[in-house]
Amino acid sequence: MHIAFHAPLKPPDHPVPSGDRRMARAFMDLLVSLGHEVELASRFRSYDRTGDERRQERLARIGRELARRLVRRYRGRPPEMLPGLWFTYHLYHKAPDWLGPVVSTALRIPYVVAEASVAPKQAAGPWAIGFAASRAAIARADLVLAMTDQDRAGLASVVSGPGRLHLFPPFLDTAPFAAAALARGSARARLAAASGLDMEWPWLVAVAMMRADAKLLSYRLLARALAALADRDWQLVVVGDGEARGTVEGLLAPLGAGRVHFTGAVPPEALAGLLAACDLCVWPACNEAYGMALLEAQAAGLPVVAGAEGGVSDIVVDGSTGILVRPRDPLAFADAVRTLLDDPERRRVMGLAARAHVTARHDVAAARARLRPLLEASRCVSA
Incomplete structure (x- = not known):
């Protein structure tokens, strides 16, 4: 037809x-x-x-x-x-x-x-x-x-x-993300070599365009939440670009030198490997319809911490494939990220559940x- x-x-x-x-x-x-x-x-x-x-x-x-x-x-x-x-x-x-x-x-x-x-x-x-x-x-x-x-x-x-x-x-087509998850070690080594990230620390990742709308509000909340985690070892990979990039960089700068790595916009064929190299997807998800980036992160084997806003709960299973927190609450967000930073085994189990869930329901x-x-x-x- x-x-x-x-x-x-x-x-x-x-x-x-x-x-x-x-x-x-x-x-x-x-x-x-x-x-x-x-x-x-x-x-x-x-x-x-x-x-x-x-x-x-x-x-x-x-x-x-x-x-x-x-x-x-x-x-x-x-x-x-x-x-x-x-x-x-x-x-x-x-x-x-x-x-x-x-x-x-x-x-x-x-x-x-x-x-x-x-x-x-x-x-x-x-x-x-x-x-x-x-x-x-x-x-x-x-x-x-x-x-x-x-x-x-x-x-x-x-x-x-x-x-x-x-x-x-x-x-989405989960196949490229599943393949990237299986090659996580090499992907992680490549990203560390390209960015100077410490392979011994957990890597958080946020994927979003940088616009002066709800995206910027999410970046503001993310900056506030991560500021409460200065006593933990972590680094943040930020994937995205846009007219508000300077503002986003300014919001995240107080987190400290070496904490944040900006990749800019990443071509679709490279995104799966970048996600698989990381440990935890973090996004407050203000005014998100559901969040394709959250779906892609789970397909690559990452658990998610996100705000329970819009249709996010349709793609992230709270307590199984990630943790959903009260919308627009940076302290609750920080607590959820801290929980998974302190429990690598729970992160691993949630990541496996995330891949299985996305493959079964969203492939x-x-x-x-x-x-x-x-x-x-x-x-x-x-x-």
Whole structure:
């Protein structure tokens, strides 16, 4: 089947790396692995970061015109080249889908959405236009894939009818991370040689872009938490880059010379080895949807200490694959990190549990097995 794919928040080929971009690409690859031909329908971004009503109105006009153009373009194709399904990844009040509902209705094809969310408090707020559009699109969808329990609960009030709303856990290809975990010793030696890290100390790792939003808040909390652990031996590896890098470096500088190593942005093919070389993933996870970096760290055999915010508890099993603490509580975070720093055997057992959990629940093979019957059913629903 030919599938038209759209990601209104950020297209899968966007130049700035992020968990959202990785998940969009993963969905495209997943659809291809199921035997479908996937076309990126549009790179149009409907994202409005600040709640600007005029900007949202302008984006709505552009989106409606683009949708009309897409319908004309598709109708000009031979029947065998027409999309048999429209798939939109990640729509919500800040990034509504102006294209998918129009095109799928005009072509009479199923409309499928993944990682959609509904925040009722935005109905009359600065994103009211985006909220109304995203809510209408979600209500129109033949199949809605919620990636966290929190999102599924919110969507239940919008998605009516049986078989349309399903929990679909975030996923990744665990094979590179499993291979990296098996070669941990050599990966650790390479990182030590490149960075000057002490191989006798535990290495903490944080992976996140450096932006002046919730990411920066997480970095602030991480700095406060680690400052309370000055009496322990540890070093921190920070993976990521962005416009707030100078601020992040300033926040972590008081931890002491030699404590923190910045890698900058790391290409995807090198990330698995870097994670496997470390001992513990640490991230406060402020306003995280779920955190792809936390999933990747566990796939590489690392336990996680994170804030129990958003959908983090959907991917980190508290007490088994890591420790979840009260959101935005640096002292509780420090206590959890201290617990695992002082107990290498517990870290090891949690790391093994993390790999097993991610392989069983979040591997691409599990996602493939979930998605195939859901897409088949969605075609019947639309028909």
